Amino acid sequence: MIIMIAAAAENNALGKNNELVWHLPNDFKRFKSLTTGHYIIMGRKTFESFPKPLPDRVHVVITRQENYKPEGCIVVDSIEKAIAVCPENEDNYIIGGGEIYNLALPFTDIIELTKVHHTFEADTFFPKLNKNEWVLVESEENFKDEKHLYDYTYETYIRK
Numbered sequence: 789m790i791i792m793i794a795a796a797a798e799n800n801a802l803g804k805n806n807e808l809v810w811h812l813p814n815d816f817k818r819f820k821s822l823t824t825g826h827y828i829i830m831g832r833k834t835f836e837s838f839p840k841p842l843p844d845r846v847h848v849v850i851t852r853q854e855n856y857k858p859e860g861c862i863v864v865d866s867i868e869k870a871i872a873v874c875p876e877n878e879d880n881y882i883i884g885g886g887e888i889y890n891l892a893l894p895f896t897d898i899i900e901l902t903k904v905h906h907t908f909e910a911d912t913f914f915p916k917l918n919k920n921e922w923v924l925v926e927s928e929e930n931f932k933d934e935k936h937l938y939d940y941t942y943e944t945y946i947r948k
């Protein structure tokens with residue numbers, strides 16, 4: 789199973805200057821709880837946006853650079869190879885960023901999308917979903933509070 793996990797704003801913004809543009813601690817917790825113990829597939833830029841590798845997850849990093857060998861990661865040069873190194877009958881997560889979401893969408897079975905109800909200036913965007921291909925099966929609204937500046941909704945889509 790290939791599961792894409794992302795947080796995107798109303799204008800599909802994902803990030804700017806290789807950083808996220810919001811801080812939603814509950815969404816981080818959800819990301820951690822869903823992905824821990826699993827393979828996570830990411831682009832080289834997303835990998836480099838982390839201060840250090842994420843604990844208890846196998847990192848599969850996609851790059852065109854032949855000599856890119858960060859410690860403890862599996863490095864591949866295509867989305868097909870990234871998927872091929874993951875265990876077949878497990879939940880494997882595509883964690884971004886924008887370039888890799890675009891590449892991985894045709895291979896994705898489920899999308900766990902946190903919709904952030906605000907519009908942000910950004911340089912990286914989540915692909916526009918074709919509503920003929922995806923059905924929304926779960927939606928959980930969350931409201932802003934002292935730790936969360938924006939309302940946000942956890943949306944689960946499955947391929948039709």
Ligand SMILES: NC(=O)c1ccc[n+]([C@@H]2O[C@H](COP(=O)([O-])OP(=O)(O)OC[C@H]3O[C@@H](n4cnc5c(N)ncnc54)[C@H](OP(=O)(O)O)[C@@H]3O)[C@@H](O)[C@H]2O)c1
Pocket residue numbers: 793794795796801802803804805806807808830831832833834835837850851852853856864865866867883884885886887888889891912
């Ligand atoms: N909101 C969210 O849920 C979320 C999640 C993840 C990331 N982000 C944000 O997204 C931004 C990063 O996304 P991004 O789109 O700039 O970069 P990215 O998708 O993380 O990585 C892009 C890199 O992947 C490699 N790549 C791309 N296509 C490839 C192909 N066809 N074959 C082989 N390698 C390929 C290239 O690496 P080389 O240049 O090394 O060849 C490319 O520079 C950051 O702002 C980050 O904070 C947001």
